[in-house]
Amino acid sequence: MHVTHPLIKPETIEARIYQQLVVASALKQNTLCVLGTGLGKTAIAALTIAGILSKRNGKVLIIAPSRPLVDQHFKSMNQFLNIDSEKIVILNGKISPKKREAMWESGKIFIATPQVAENDIISKILKPSQFSLLIADEAHHTTGNHSYTFVANKFKKKSHVLGLTASPGSNIDRIFEICGNLGIEHVEIKTEEDPDVSPYVAKVKMRPKRVELPEEFEVNLNLLKNALKDRLRDLKENRVIHSITVNKSELLGLNKKIMAMDDNIKYEMLRISSEAVKLEHAIEMLETQGKSTFLNYYQKLLTQNTKSAKEITNDPRFIQAVKNLNELDIEHPKYEKMLEIVKEILKENEKIVIFAQYRDTVQKIVDLLSENEIEAIMFVGQSNKDGKGMSQKEQAKAIEKFKNEANVLVSTSVSEEGIDISSVNYVLFYEPVPSEIRMIQRRGRAARGEGGQVIVLIAQKTRDEGYYRAGLAKEKNMKNILKNMQATLNKKLKELNEENEEESEKTENKDHYMDLRSVVSSKTSDKLEENKPTKLDKKSKSGLPNKATIIVDSRERHIGRYLSEKAEVEFKTLEIGDYILSDRVAVERKTAEDFENSIIDKRLFNQVMDLKKYERPLIIIEGNEFVRIHENAIRGMMFSIMIDYQIPIMFSRDIEDTADILVKLAEREQIKEKREIAIRYGKRPMSLKERQKFLVEGLPDVGPVMAENLLDNFNSVENIFTASEKELTSVDGVGPITAKKIREVVTKKYRE
Structure with a gap:
C-alpha cells in the first residue's frame, strides 16, 4: 500500500504508520524526528513538504552537511514529489552569487549545504521570510557555532521547521541545545523496539574481532610510552596535571590552564604539553592503525617547524622506534584479519x-x-x-x-x-x-x-578496547535517554517555548513589532523590514548609504554572520587582505595562532608587502594567547610591521569584536569620509625608494631594516653592489658571513 497525495508521485512512498504519525506532528508544530538509519527519514521529509505546500504558499529549504548528501536529496525529491523538476534546485558554492540569486527567486524546493545557505542569507540573496518550511537533515549538527545553527536561527521564527537525525547524542543538554537552536516544539522518537517500527527494522549484529599486537610492536610502543611518561612527569611536577594517567582529550584541554601560569615557566609547559599530545597521537597511530600510518605521521612531524616537533623527532627513543619499524617487514595484524574477512x-x-x-x-x-x-x-x-x-x-x-x-x-x-x-x-x-x-x-x-x-577490529590491550566500550556505553545511554525522555523532553520544550513566547511578546511590544508570520504576507514582511528605521536613517536622507559595505574574502565567510546585521556584505576572492573597507583601507585578520603560524612558514612578510598596495592598510590580531613563539619574538615582528612597513596593528577579543571594529571602520570611511569601496588587483607601481629597497632586500639575509641601513650608508644601490666585504661589515647589523654572501651573489658568474 502506498501514500496517495496530489503532491506525491503515485506508487513511490510506502504507507507506514510510524512515518505518518511523525508527519502529522511535523505539520502541527516544529518537530525533531529521531529515527534510525534506513527507516525513511527522506520519505518523512517529502510527506511533510507535500503537507505544508498543500496548505500554504511558500518555498522549502533542505539543508544537509555534505555535497553527496545534497545530491542524494535532490534525486529523492525528484523521485517522490509531484512538482515540476525545474522547481527543485541544488545550490552550491561553485555557482556564482548572481546566478544563485536568480535561482532562489525562481525555484520552489531548494537543497543546499548550510554553509551555502548561510552565505546567501548574509548576502541577502536568500530571504527566509519567503519560506514556509526548513528541513534540517542530520540535525545533530545544530549546535555551537555551526552554520546549521546560524541558518536555523534565521528561519525558525519565519517558517515551519523539521529536524531529522538518527542519533542526536547521549547528552541531554546537547539534545536541548539542538531543540533550542531549531525552535523545536515537539520531539518524535521512534526506536527499533516500537511495535509500529520493528517490522521494518533490519537486524544488525555487532561482532568484535580481536587481534594481538606482535612483540616487535610492543617493544617500540614501550619506547614511545617511556618518552611520553617523561613529559607527563614534568607536567605533574609543575602541577599542570594531577596524575600521569591522562588521555589525549585531557592533554588537549591543558593550554588554557597553562596560559594562566607565570611567564618564566608558561612557554616551557606549553611546549612539553604539545610534545605529550604528539607522542600520544603517535602511540595511537602505531597501536590502532599500523606501521605505515605511524611512519607517515613521523614524516609530517619532520616538516613541522616547531620546537615540540623537533624535540620529539630528536628524542633518541622516538628515533630508535622509527629505525626499528623501518627495518620491520610486518604490518598491523588488523590488515591480515581484514583481508581474511573480506575474502x-x-x-x-x-x-x-x-x-x-x-x-x-x-x-x-x-x-x-x-x-x-x-x-x-x-x-x-x-x-x-x-x-x-x-x-x-x-x-x-x-x-x-x-x-x-x-x-x-x-x-x-x-x-x-x-x-x-x-x-x-x-x-x-x-x-x-x-x-x-x-x-x-x-x-x-x-x-x-x-x-x-x-565487524569491529580491535587490537587487544590497546585504546581500541576503551574506544569500543565507550561507544557501546554512550549508545546504550542515548537509547535510554530517548526511550525514557520523550515525554520529559516534550514537557520541558513546552515550558521553554512558553517562556520564550513571553519574552518574545515583551520584546515585540517594546519594539512595536507584530508577529509577521500570522498577520502579513511575506511580501509585506519584506517591505516592513526594508522600511525598518536604523541609526543611520537621518544620514540616508542626505543621499548617503544606510549601511557601509564590507567586501569579505570568500575564505573568511565565517565572520559574515557577525557583520551582516550591521553592514552590507559582499563575498569575493581577494588577492590582498581579508576585508576591503574603502578604496584605501584593506584589513588582514589573523588569530593569535595564525599570526604565529604565518611567522613560522614565512607567509607574513609577503602578506605585509601586499597590504602596502593600499594607502591605509591594517592588521587585526584576534586574541593574545601566543603559544608557539616566545613573546619577545612576537613583539619584534610586530615592531617591524608597525615601524618598517608602517602598518598599524589592532588587537580584538574575539570574532565578534573583530566584526564590530570592521563595521565602525567601514562606516567611518564610507559614510563619514564619503569614500568609495574598491578592490586593488595586481601590483601597485612602486616609488623609486621602494624599488631601491626591494632590490636590496633581495640580497642574502637582508631584511627591511638592514636594507634601510645599507641604503642610508651607501646612498645608492650601485654603491652597495660594488662595496667590498670590509665596507659592508661597517654597516650596523651586517656581519662577515652576510657580507661574504652578498659579495658572492653580486660577483659570481651566472653560468658557473
Whole structure:
C-alpha cells in the first residue's frame, strides 16, 4: 500500500504508520524526528513538504552537511514529489552569487549545504521570510557555532521547521541545545523496539574481532610510552596535571590552564604539553592503525617547524622506534584479519563497506586488497590543505561504481552520514569509534537491506578496547535517554517555548513589532523590514548609504554572520587582505595562532608587502594567547610591521569584536569620509625608494631594516653592489658571513 497525495508521485512512498504519525506532528508544530538509519527519514521529509505546500504558499529549504548528501536529496525529491523538476534546485558554492540569486527567486524546493545557505542569507540573496518550511537533515549538527545553527536561527521564527537525525547524542543538554537552536516544539522518537517500527527494522549484529599486537610492536610502543611518561612527569611536577594517567582529550584541554601560569615557566609547559599530545597521537597511530600510518605521521612531524616537533623527532627513543619499524617487514595484524574477512564475504557474493578513520589507512587497505586482486573503491572527503582527497564528481563516480560494479568500498567518516551508498549486509570497522553518533551512523550502512553484520577490529590491550566500550556505553545511554525522555523532553520544550513566547511578546511590544508570520504576507514582511528605521536613517536622507559595505574574502565567510546585521556584505576572492573597507583601507585578520603560524612558514612578510598596495592598510590580531613563539619574538615582528612597513596593528577579543571594529571602520570611511569601496588587483607601481629597497632586500639575509641601513650608508644601490666585504661589515647589523654572501651573489658568474 502506498501514500496517495496530489503532491506525491503515485506508487513511490510506502504507507507506514510510524512515518505518518511523525508527519502529522511535523505539520502541527516544529518537530525533531529521531529515527534510525534506513527507516525513511527522506520519505518523512517529502510527506511533510507535500503537507505544508498543500496548505500554504511558500518555498522549502533542505539543508544537509555534505555535497553527496545534497545530491542524494535532490534525486529523492525528484523521485517522490509531484512538482515540476525545474522547481527543485541544488545550490552550491561553485555557482556564482548572481546566478544563485536568480535561482532562489525562481525555484520552489531548494537543497543546499548550510554553509551555502548561510552565505546567501548574509548576502541577502536568500530571504527566509519567503519560506514556509526548513528541513534540517542530520540535525545533530545544530549546535555551537555551526552554520546549521546560524541558518536555523534565521528561519525558525519565519517558517515551519523539521529536524531529522538518527542519533542526536547521549547528552541531554546537547539534545536541548539542538531543540533550542531549531525552535523545536515537539520531539518524535521512534526506536527499533516500537511495535509500529520493528517490522521494518533490519537486524544488525555487532561482532568484535580481536587481534594481538606482535612483540616487535610492543617493544617500540614501550619506547614511545617511556618518552611520553617523561613529559607527563614534568607536567605533574609543575602541577599542570594531577596524575600521569591522562588521555589525549585531557592533554588537549591543558593550554588554557597553562596560559594562566607565570611567564618564566608558561612557554616551557606549553611546549612539553604539545610534545605529550604528539607522542600520544603517535602511540595511537602505531597501536590502532599500523606501521605505515605511524611512519607517515613521523614524516609530517619532520616538516613541522616547531620546537615540540623537533624535540620529539630528536628524542633518541622516538628515533630508535622509527629505525626499528623501518627495518620491520610486518604490518598491523588488523590488515591480515581484514583481508581474511573480506575474502570470506566475497565468496558469498556480498558487498562490504570498510570504515577507517585516517586517509593513510584507507589507502593502505585499498592497496592491500588490490595486491590480492580484489577491486576496492576508495571514498574519502574533498581535498584538504594537503591537496589530498576526492572532488564531488569523483565521489559520485565512486558511489555509482560501488553500486554497479565493485563489491568493496573503503571509506573515511565522509560516508557515515545519510548517504545511500548501497544496501549492504556487511560493514567492517578498521577501528572502533568512541562516539555513539558515529557508531550508529557507521552501523546504519548495514541496516538498509534485510539486516547484516558489523565487524569491529580491535587490537587487544590497546585504546581500541576503551574506544569500543565507550561507544557501546554512550549508545546504550542515548537509547535510554530517548526511550525514557520523550515525554520529559516534550514537557520541558513546552515550558521553554512558553517562556520564550513571553519574552518574545515583551520584546515585540517594546519594539512595536507584530508577529509577521500570522498577520502579513511575506511580501509585506519584506517591505516592513526594508522600511525598518536604523541609526543611520537621518544620514540616508542626505543621499548617503544606510549601511557601509564590507567586501569579505570568500575564505573568511565565517565572520559574515557577525557583520551582516550591521553592514552590507559582499563575498569575493581577494588577492590582498581579508576585508576591503574603502578604496584605501584593506584589513588582514589573523588569530593569535595564525599570526604565529604565518611567522613560522614565512607567509607574513609577503602578506605585509601586499597590504602596502593600499594607502591605509591594517592588521587585526584576534586574541593574545601566543603559544608557539616566545613573546619577545612576537613583539619584534610586530615592531617591524608597525615601524618598517608602517602598518598599524589592532588587537580584538574575539570574532565578534573583530566584526564590530570592521563595521565602525567601514562606516567611518564610507559614510563619514564619503569614500568609495574598491578592490586593488595586481601590483601597485612602486616609488623609486621602494624599488631601491626591494632590490636590496633581495640580497642574502637582508631584511627591511638592514636594507634601510645599507641604503642610508651607501646612498645608492650601485654603491652597495660594488662595496667590498670590509665596507659592508661597517654597516650596523651586517656581519662577515652576510657580507661574504652578498659579495658572492653580486660577483659570481651566472653560468658557473
